[in-house]
Amino acid sequence: MSFSVPVSAAGGPGACSGAGPLSILWESDRPLSLTQTLGILAHGRKDPSVRIGPGVAWLAFSTPEGNATLALSEQPAPAPGARVLARAWGPGAGAALAGVPALLGERDDWTAFDDPDFAASLPAAVAETRRRNPGLRLPSTGRMLDSIVPVILEQRVTAMEAYYAWRYLVTKYGADAPGPAPAGLKVPPGAETWRRVPSWEWHRARVDFHRSGTILRACGAASGLERLSGVPLGTDLTERLCSLPGIGPWSAAEITQRTHGAPDSVSVGDYHLAAFVGEALTGRRTDDAGMLELLEPWRGHRQRLVRLLVLSGFRKQAFGPRLAPEDYRGR
Template sequence: MPSTFAATAAPTADAAATVELPAGYDLPGTLGIIPRGKQDPTFQTTHDGAWLAFTTAQGPVTLRLTSEDAGPNGGADPAVIRALAWGPGAEAALPGLPALLGADDDWTAFDQTAFHATLPKLVTEPRRRHRGLRLPSTGRILDALVPVVLEQKITTIEARYSWRYLVSKYGTPAPGPAPAGLKVAPSAEQWRRVPSWDWHRAGVDAKRSATILRACKVASGLERLAALSPGPELAAKLCSIPGIGPWSAAEIAQRTHGDPDSISIGDFHLAAFVGYALTGRKTDDAGMLALLEPWRGHRQRVVRMLYLSGFRKPAFGPRLAPQDHRFH
């Protein structure tokens, strides 16, 4: 069934809406790619949904999302996602809600019997268990770009610390009755005011901070890229910013556009992971692309299912060691 969106009365919030999605819709699984770790200041998970804080063209917003069934028939009933919004950006945030929830992400071709017959069990089995997973589209380019740049060439632990430190210090408190510690990530102008010593205290070297600052100078143009379809044109425009390469462009598009085909070429672990999962052998980026080529158009879906399969590649070889940039 297609999704439906409806604005509703908001007696306890500045704005409210509901989105109806097919039965079995997986809210936490769908949104799980957005936060940078469990301690991301801009996102908090609850037992029945999530809290998000971000900036719209009209100002900051706090968004409370909860999931429930629409009727008495258990798993046969559609899922209803209820949204409450507070802050100057409350009304502006609601039209983007279906995309955020992945309502437009269509898995029909992927789930066809003939296509499934070409996929390995490490893909088809997790897809069977996660039929309600969608690829979300936030439409917020800078909010995705900054943490992706922070993740360049360092460990995930380091990057998440950097994001948490900078947002906690330079972000603004989420409007409305938000949970303690929920923050709106800095705007382009606020990022540009971060002093050099705090980039260093956050563990961010000069190359990555310079890339972020270059992006902030063209932030209004970047946000217009949300209107593009995912694909080569979007990637090329993102890569026109010095310091943004194919890996960063793919990581951004996966979150801002729900790109079902983008592959993070140049990732420190991905090619080896895909190689071991599909062939039992390590491979490089070229080998990974060759392995995934039969599923072009759905390559990101295949990768997501491989991760959800629980498969782990052999744990040997060099590791990317944490680096301390604070005193350099």
């Protein structure tokens, strides 16, 4: 259960006025960790649209009403609850504040996962990680294109390559974040701006024509894709996303984990995930089919379990050289 109340720029109850930001004080009777919950939204440590630190997060994005900067800071709250001060600037400030509850995982219900009978079925490392990290939630942004573009950039390349491309393109073509935002914070480009990126800039960003073409197709269908934010989780949502050429099951899972807080979406086809899950749960690497078989007893919560495995600090053993990045700029 959570609720929000408006606060003034000075921090007291009441309607916002003057040149200060619009603000709300969001409260919940469940714990929340901003860092753990929102960390999945940052595409690399230097993502120009996100700044996340201990107990603080800054996000810049567009809304139907215009661009917005959203600043979130954890406040003292009676245990086991949470309290977050949310401030927003820009034409889209009101819409940004309206999305705060979903962004902070209000829709993410862990009741069944935390049920004693279900919890008893969990691997010991997962159960212990959940006990130590009760503030982890799965966020729902509702912003489809802002999730689709970086996910496409991450297809078939190393994370380092994808993060570089996102950082380069958003820094060059994104809009300055409204308000007193941290230096360099940018609102990611909208569909029309993405469509105007010249071919040589995709090359400079080290993005091959397959990925840039998929992004341009997504931008051409942006209005329809944004409507998918209102489609509930399920097979139909995945099928609609996968109807766009270049979007497959891996991409659909990665997108809905962010846009819908999907608790059961497993990123089948990921370069590392199956081996990581297999080694974490059994001590042996496995493939996608083996990973799904291992996760089957916890169907309905498989993404929760994967997030907890990652949060546990487990690292799979490295064998051989790392995958070398490709440079598409000379092609």
